[in-house]
Amino acid sequence: MNFEPKTRQRRSTRLRNYDYSQPGAYFLTLCVWDRGSLFGEIVDGAMRPNAIGHIVAEEWxxxxxxxxxxxxxxxxxxxxxxxxxxxxxxxxxxxxIRTGSSQHIVGATGGRPSQCTGEPLKCTGEPLKCTGEPLKCTGE
Known part of the structure; x- marks a missing residue:
């Protein structure tokens, strides 16, 4: 399933002026760019993580x-x-706010798999091939 940002725009569910670094429970979703299956695959109804999926779990x-x-x-x-x-x-x-906020934690967790694998998962603007699925980075 390919993500189509022009047709499926999600609006932010974040509350304006809310301090997300304060104590509380936060539901987070970290998504792969363009919804490519970078972390593993579903086999017989069960998630089978690949090496990057295991790294994401370990870092979480x-x-x-x-x-x-x-x-x-x-x-x-x-x-x-x-x-x-x-x-x-x-x-x-x-x-x-820089080291304990939910935004910082998401950034730190999301960037770690490419550092751990040694694979060139940097965002270059070029499509990447991981687990057979083409991925696209933002170039940032």
Whole structure:
């Protein structure tokens, strides 16, 4: 299934002026660009992660290990996205917007697979081939 940004525009569900670094539970979805199956495939109704899918799972779990203010609730890696509930739990701790916010955590988790695999997954603007599915990066 290819994502068609011109015909399927999603609107942001983020609340204006809401501080997403404050304690609370946040439902996050990290998507592969153009919805390519970069993390694995569904076989007989079950997710079979590939090497990159395993790295995404490991990095998601590592998020709670390296950030004491973060707890993870339910999460799942799918072929082209990850769903997770992230809880910023320490009400007595001031969470740094740069290192503890949900935006920063998503960025850190999403960038890690290419660093771990050593594969050229950089966004160059050229199509990439991963697990047989063509992917396109934004060039950023």
């Amino acid at each position: 779990v590592r998020t709670a290990t390296i950030r004491s203010e973060i707890e993870l609730d339910a999460w799942v890696v799918m072929p082209n996205h990850l769903h997770g509930i992230l809880v910023i739990s320490d009400p007595g701790m001031s969470v740094n």
